[in-house]
Amino acid sequence: MPSTMNDPMIHAENIHKRFGAVAVLKGVSLQMRKGEVIAVIGPSGSGKSTFLRCLNHLETIDQGRIDIEGETMVTTSAEGACHYVPDAEVRRICRKMGMVFQQFNLFPHLTVLQNIIEAPITVKGMRREAIIPKAEELLRKVGLLEKRDSYPSRLSGGQKQRVAIARALAMEPDIMLFDEPTSALDPELTGEVLRTMRQLADEHMTMLVVTHEMAFAREVASRVVFMDHGEIIEARPAAEFFATPEHPRTRAFLENVL
Amino acid sequence: MNYVIDILGPLLEGTTVTLKMFFVTIALSVPLGLCLALLRISRFRVIAGLVNGYIWLMRGTPLMLQLLFIYFALPFVPIIGIKLPDFPAAVVAFALNYAAYFAEIFRAGIQSIDRGQYEGARVLGLSYAQTMRRIVLPQVIKRILPPTSNETITLVKDTSLIYVLALNDLLRAARSIVQRDFTITPFVVAAAFYLAMTLILTWGFQRLEKRYAVYDE
Numbered sequence: 001m002p003s004t005m006n007d008p009m010i011h012a013e014n015i016h017k018r019f020g021a022v023a024v025l026k027g028v029s030l031q032m033r034k035g036e037v038i039a040v041i042g043p044s045g046s047g048k049s050t051f052l053r054c055l056n057h058l059e060t061i062d063q064g065r066i067d068i069e070g071e072t073m074v075t076t077s078a079e080g081a082c083h084y085v086p087d088a089e090v091r092r093i094c095r096k097m098g099m100v101f102q103q104f105n106l107f108p109h110l111t112v113l114q115n116i117i118e119a120p121i122t123v124k125g126m127r128r129e130a131i132i133p134k135a136e137e138l139l140r141k142v143g144l145l146e147k148r149d150s151y152p153s154r155l156s157g158g159q160k161q162r163v164a165i166a167r168a169l170a171m172e173p174d175i176m177l178f179d180e181p182t183s184a185l186d187p188e189l190t191g192e193v194l195r196t197m198r199q200l201a202d203e204h205m206t207m208l209v210v211t212h213e214m215a216f217a218r219e220v221a222s223r224v225v226f227m228d229h230g231e232i233i234e235a236r237p238a239a240e241f242f243a244t245p246e247h248p249r250t251r252a253f254l255e256n257v258l
Numbered sequence: 259m260n261y262v263i264d265i266l267g268p269l270l271e272g273t274t275v276t277l278k279m280f281f282v283t284i285a286l287s288v289p290l291g292l293c294l295a296l297l298r299i300s301r302f303r304v305i306a307g308l309v310n311g312y313i314w315l316m317r318g319t320p321l322m323l324q325l326l327f328i329y330f331a332l333p334f335v336p337i338i339g340i341k342l343p344d345f346p347a348a349v350v351a352f353a354l355n356y357a358a359y360f361a362e363i364f365r366a367g368i369q370s371i372d373r374g375q376y377e378g379a380r381v382l383g384l385s386y387a388q389t390m391r392r393i394v395l396p397q398v399i400k401r402i403l404p405p406t407s408n409e410t411i412t413l414v415k416d417t418s419l420i421y422v423l424a425l426n427d428l429l430r431a432a433r434s435i436v437q438r439d440f441t442i443t444p445f446v447v448a449a450a451f452y453l454a455m456t457l458i459l460t461w462g463f464q465r466l467e468k469r470y471a472v473y474d475e
Contacts, residue, residue: 058377095383105378108475109396119382122392153474171382 007070009034009175009206014076015054015064017047017230024050025061026230032175035204039217039238042227043253048210051227052179055208056094060084068093069174095123098168102180104160106152106167112139113148116167123171131170138166142196158189162196169200176200178209194220214257218242226250265435265444272431273451279348279417279427280455284410286353291360296390298365309361316358322419325351329423344423356413363405367398400470407463411456428452 010032017025024047032038040048053059055066057073063082066073073093074084084090107115116135120126139145142162152160161181168176178197182190194216201207201220211217217224217238224241226234226249234241234250245251298309316324329347333339342350371394379389418429432448 056381058380091383091385094381097381099381101374101378103374105372105374107375107378107393107397109400109473118392119379119384122388123383151473167382 007067008032009036009069010055010208011065011067012051012055013065015051015066016062017050017054017059018062024230025054027064028227028230028232030225030232030235032206032208034174034206036223037201037205037207037221038209038223038225039221040208040210040225040227041212041214041217041253042233046227047230048227049179052099052177052208052210056097056099056177057084057090058099068096095171096173097175097177098171098173099177100161100164100168100179100181102183104152104157104164104184106160106164108152111149111151112144112155112163115152115163116170119167120170135166135170138169139163141199142166143192156189157185158192161185161193165193165196165200175206175208178207178211180210180212182211182213212257214242214254226253228253261441261443262447265447268431268435269428269444269447269451272426272428272448273455275420275426276414276417276428277455279345279352279420279425280414282349283352283356283413283417286349287356287360290353290357292364294357294361295364295368298361299368313358313361316355317362321351321355321416322422324355325419325422327351344420344425348420348423348425352413352416356409359409360406363402363409364398366405367402368394370401371397400467403463403467403470407460410463411459414455414459415452 008031010030012028012030015025015028016023028047028051030038030051040052042048050059054061055068061074061082063076063080065075071093072085073090074082076082085093107118110118113132113135116138117126117128117131120131120134121128136145136148139148142165144159144162144166147155147159147163152163155163165176165181181197182193185193190213194213197207197209197216198220209216209221219238221238223235224238225232226241226245226247228249234245234247236246241250242254245254294309294313297305298313300306325348328342328351329344332347333341375393375397376389379393384392418427420427421430421433428448428451432444435444436442
């Protein structure tokens with residue numbers, strides 16, 4: 001199916017996922033349009049990270065359907081059999097999404113610049129001369145150009161995460177997935193990472209952010225999704241969501257965290 | 259002193275046999291060990307199990323026995339039975355044996371790399387082979403340098419086992435002079451030769467470790 005302008009960036013339908021006997025996702029559906037910033041919040045163990053990881057195939061789903069920009073990655077037949085498109089296709093489709101992890105996952109044996117240019121060179125076959133100026137531009141954007149030749153171990157957590165964001169952006173994704181990007185950071189370092197993310201949102205990057213930062217969800221997200229026990233309980237525009245939460249479980253959660 | 263110079267000739271000849279044995283074994287067992295390690299951690303249970311059995315066999319029997327088997331007994335084994343000349347027989351035994359030890363070192367190294375490294379590479383679009391070559395193995399090398407250094411030093415000394423196939427390695431050369439001249443001086447000189455070889459190895463590995471110390475984990 002060729003993608004068109006009107007296709008949602010992410011179309012996830014009735015996603016089910018079990019880890020052994022535990023049902024982690026029980027029929028999660030989400031549509032995401034271009035330029036949307038969606039914050040996924042919820043108590044730990046609610047399945048929000050797993051949902052994110054299913055979208056770019058870090059986890060395989062047991063049932064459901066995922067289309068990315070109109071291209072089908074996985075479908076489920078009427079009999080309930082889950083079918084992924086061939087692996088090379090899955091990888092190509094997943095390349096439309098960049099991802100930032102809680103634990104950064106920078107490559108410790110490579111310098112900051114090498115971390116950023118590795119995938120464009122190895123995966124896209126770009127020439128060093130072509131990618132280096134772009135990588136430097138990205139580093140300038142996240143405010144770390146002077147750390148170009150440092151190894152990740154020399155950086156603070158906030159700096160590491162900004163490099164990780166630059167590294168993901170170097171692959172020119174259409175969608176950015178953030179899996180609790182500030183949860184491993186000291187409170188005084190979360191600000192710099194959130195600023196970088198806000199800047200991305202201002203540039204109309206499509207972003208799906210699993211987070212515990214309510215202020216970020218309120219101020220930056222266009223929509224907030226609240227998950228609990230493997231289900232989406234409530235998904236509404238951010239202002240409405242915080243002003244008039246509908247579901248009792250949402251209210252209970254917000255009372256706890258705000 | 260003159261005596262030492264007199265016996266240097268045959269001892270140096272023995273040293274070339276020892277070094278040849280050493281380098282050929284390294285050249286064969288390191289890549290073979292890497293392949294075994296990758297198979298051992300692969301998803302294919304049957305293959306992983308077979309490799310596991312192979313490693314058990316190679317580490318569970320004396321290298322000397324393996325040497326003797328490949329040289330004397332292999333010719334009588336149906337189908338795969340071939341008669342190898344002495345040096346190739348020794349090379350096969352050493353390569354097979356050391357590959358098993360290297361495989362375990364590599365496996366430990368590969369498995370010590372955090373899962374996040376694989377995921378980080380994967381979301382950037384790297385294939386499994388690219389992830390291994392560009393991300394995992396370069397980090398593995400740093401971690402396995404100390405045990406690899408151990409293993410190669412052991413190999414230098416283990417090469418002396420090939421005397422059982424009547425190959426004239428350094429130790430055998432020294433022993434035949436000892437038996438001829440009734441003096442232990444050749445043993446002392448041989449010891450100095452072994453020490454020199456292991457010193458070079460130790461020094462080489464220390465340099466490698468220093469080179470890889472430019473980054474912390």
